[in-house]
Amino acid sequence: MILPALLTSAGFNIVICIGFFSLYSILRKQPNNLKVYFGQRLAQLQPGQKNHYFFDRLIPSAGWLVKAWEASDDDIYACGGIDGLVFIRLIVFCIRIFSVAAVLCIFLVLPVNLFGQAIDGTTPESQMDIFTIRNVQEGSKGLWAHFFALYVISISSYVLLYIEFKNVARMRLEQVIRFPRRPSHFTVLVRGIPWYDGESYSEAVSKHFSRCYNVSYLAHQMVYRSGTIQKLMMETEKMYKVLTETPINQYVQPITLETLPPSNPLKIVASETESALKKHTKHGRKSDMKDQECAAAFVFFKTRYAAMVASYTIQSKDPMLWVTDFAPEPYDVYWANLCIPYKLLWIRKTLVFIGTILFSVWFLLPTTLVQGLVNIAQLETTFPILRGISKKQYANIISGYLPSLVLTCFVLLVPPVMLMFATLEGAVSRSGRKKSACCKAIIFFFWNIFFYNLFTGTWWDRMNKLTVTGLKDMATLLGNLIPGQAPFFMTYIMTTGWASLAYELMQPFVLIVNWFCQFVLMRKEGYGDLYTFPYHTEVPRTLLFSLLGFTFCILAPLILPFLLVYYFFAYFVYRNQILNVYITRYNTNGSYWPIAHNATIFSLVIMQGVASIIFGMKNVGTASGFAFILIIFTLLFNLYCRHKFLPLFTNKAVQDLIEMDRHDEHSGRLEEVLSRLLSSYNKVGTYSGNHPTDLLSPEYKKICGDSMVVTRSKEDETRFVLFVCLFVCYYY
Incomplete structure (x- = not known):
């Protein structure tokens, strides 16, 4: 990818994000959109606040950023539960580690890459390569700057991961004690x-x-x-x-x-x-x-x-x-899967595994197409009918913005498909179903978005030379060509990351349905639903970007500013959505953090492995050997964390349970707890998802109020819209 194409993509995404953020700051002030942007807070609004008109409702403002910044961790916990707080801590972890990487790599590694003089930067195809490690000559002492940055980033990651794992484990233990009568x-x-x-x-x-x-x-x-x-x-x-x-x-x-x-x-x-x-x-x-x-x-x-x-x-x-x-929990039960015979679950899991593989194979087609659009010159050579496209005025849009846009459109299919697979697997809880979909989406993104894009980009880039020189060993090939894929992933971060935040703020689907209900169906209250947070969509995207950051931070440091912009805005956007839009109906009690920890360890191993290969290719054997030793330390660190903290995520402390049992027995509340216990799952099963107010936990009532009982997840949107359309056709 050439530099003008990258700048074109950046310009498009910046304009789109600024426009959407400004439009959101206006739309959120309109009384007709309260149910769309304040579903979480709607019960706390007074009727007099809805019909009064202010001129500043038509002026963009950044007040929502200030409120998101001022919210404390207790506020996030009260609205989003422990899962919401863990997700915000994941974003904070990424901000911290990539801030350290940005300071080191931009001020230390990038100058070494820029003045390496190993390649000719006069051709358009090599304009971006002078900013990568490919421009450093073999045996150069400047490669020790990359080695130093590698060790500092790895050690900082160990420290931050340990602190976060310890804090999340502590919050999980406190969760059991805080709500003892669940x-x-x-x-x-x-x-x-x-x-x-x-x-x-x-x-x-x-x-x-x-x-x-x-x-x-x-x-x-x-x-x-x-x-x-x-x-x-x-x-x-x-x-x-x-x-x-x-x-x-x-x-x-x-x-x-x-x-x-x-x-x-x-x-x-x-x-x-x-x-x-x-x-x-x-x-x-x-x-x-x-x-x-x-x-x-x-x-x-x-x-x-x-x-x-x-x-x-x-x-x-x-x-x-x-x-x-x-x-x-009663509201977490996925009733449709309880009647599946237990002996058939392994058959379902096998079929889901096969279906996931087939879906991944099908997804290779758009990925290959995307890399073909990035390498227009090679595309013209392969298909003579396309000759002359690279000289057109819109060539920068085709090679810069269009590939990441096409890939983003196909990626939108992944979370719903993975959620369907998780349902077919037989998950008995809604949180377990979403967690399973999250794990499947992470594996899918890591392979199809990261690895396969690297392989196909390498193939398109080396297609002519492979017929002349033959295929070299895979390590040398990847070491030479992985840094060259950094510009494509920069555009992908902008198109998928920045644009996804704008989409998340706007909530266009719910907004359009709300307008349809108000101005076509003439419903005064409009339409607005209470959704649970889409962890199966946002957690995989966040971890995929962290994989890109770890892999390319010392190879192509220019990717770090794009990542930091995404994470800084994600911090404000997701805090705003958790506080105002999404409601916590069920929780995994922080079980997403072990998934994030394992994905980060995998990213560190990839970063260190690629660095070891490149150091070996650049004839710096000592640095290559110490980088390989760093992989062993990373695996040992992961093993230590799993033995120390992971049992707290799979088991409950006997000491805490016995103390709570004794406290209930001495206080005389045991009979009251047991009497409510016998009707909890029975009533929820009878109402089949429309939860009665008397079964809501006290903390849920305090946060949301009794008027916000019936909730649904985003996967029910299509069914609801279809029902409304059929009803309108029948009615009119």
Whole structure:
């Protein structure tokens, strides 16, 4: 990529980001958009604040930046939970480490690269190479500046990673103590329940746990299959809500209170159906229960310690039977996957693994196309019909802005597809499903966006020379050509990173639907939904950019300013979104940090491995050997952190659980806790996602208020819009 193409891409992205940020500062002040940009804070607004008009609503301002900066960690924790705070700490970690790298590499490494004189910088194709390590001559003493920067960046990363891992582990322990009466502390999810002739699953669960945990076993709640009638009832109730909230056309006779029965007919049907189901269960045959019950149940215990022992104990000689684990929180349960037979989960995981590979293979096509657009000269040589494009006025746009834009459009498909794969895998919790999708997206991005772009860029760059000189060893080839791919990833950071922040602020999808509901459907309250934070989208993107930063910081230091601009703006944007837009419905209690830690360790190993190869190619054997030794230290450091902190993310401290059990017993609150426990999962399962206010935790009520109960995730947007369009077509 030539320098004018890079500058063209930078100009496009700067103009787009400034325009979107200014437009957002205006749109967020309009009363009609409150439900779009203040879903988290809407319950705290007073009615008088909505209809008053101010002239400054039409003037762009940076007030939201100031408020995001002034918010404390306690504010972030109150709105986003521990996961939101961990994500912000991840961004802060990236700002710190890449600030250190920028100071070292720009003021120490970049001058060495610039005055290396190893390549001719007069040709357009080599204009960007003079800023990389490719311009340093073999055996030059200036390479020790790169070696020094490598060691300082690595040691700084070790220190910062250790501090963050320790702090997140401490927050996770405090989370258990801060909310001691959560239902999941007393509840165990049991799957793989065997079927015995002459008794139902419920009777089998009762006999097993009464026999094995006679003192601590309290009760259990079976998971029942959701039949067609129950689904129709829920859809009918949703339709009823839409009909009551939507204004009636003047040509249709409006429904008044006089025309309705004194009580909700839907509730009557629901109660009658439930009573009929109970009678059928009581008087029907035991064999019919197998068709209604799932081989899964929530088992409640009298103490937290007993629940922990049951969750970590193998209940049967066959590990596929009586599989126990801590139950998710009531609102975190993904009910659709509870009825999947446990013995079929490995088949689902195998099929998902195959599907992920096929999707990755398909994604190689747009990646190859993107690298072809970057190397226009080679593209003209391969396809004679395209000759002359590089001399056009729009050539800089094609090679600079268009490749990263095309790749960004295809990348938008990745998080939803990975979320679908995580669902098909059989995740029993919403947070677990999103965490699994996050891990899959990270692996996908690292391979398809990073490694394959390096390989295809190398192929396009060396295509003519490979036929003459033959293929050299892979290490030498990559060492020579990896620095040359830095300009493409600079444009990718601008197009995908900077533009994604502008998109995140604007929320264009929700904004358009809100305007449609207000000005077409004439709904006064408009449209605005409460979304959970898209960790499966933002965490992989953040870690991919950190991989790019670690890999190219000493090879092509010019990438660091682009990264720092992204991370600084991401710090403000995501804090604003967590405080104002997204709502915390479920949490992984900081489980995203081990994922970020492992990805950072992988990035460090890649940085040190590439540096070792390049030092060897530049005839600096001592630096190459010490860089390889640094890889061993990185792996040992990762092993130490895993042994010291990772058990705190997979287990709970027995000492804390016993102390909480004793405190509840001495204070007399144990009976109250157990009485609420028996109805927690039952009610959530009955309402199927529309959570009743009485089941909300006190901290949730304090943050959001009772009027913000029904929430949904962003994957439901398409279904909602389709439903609205069908309803409008039928209605008009």
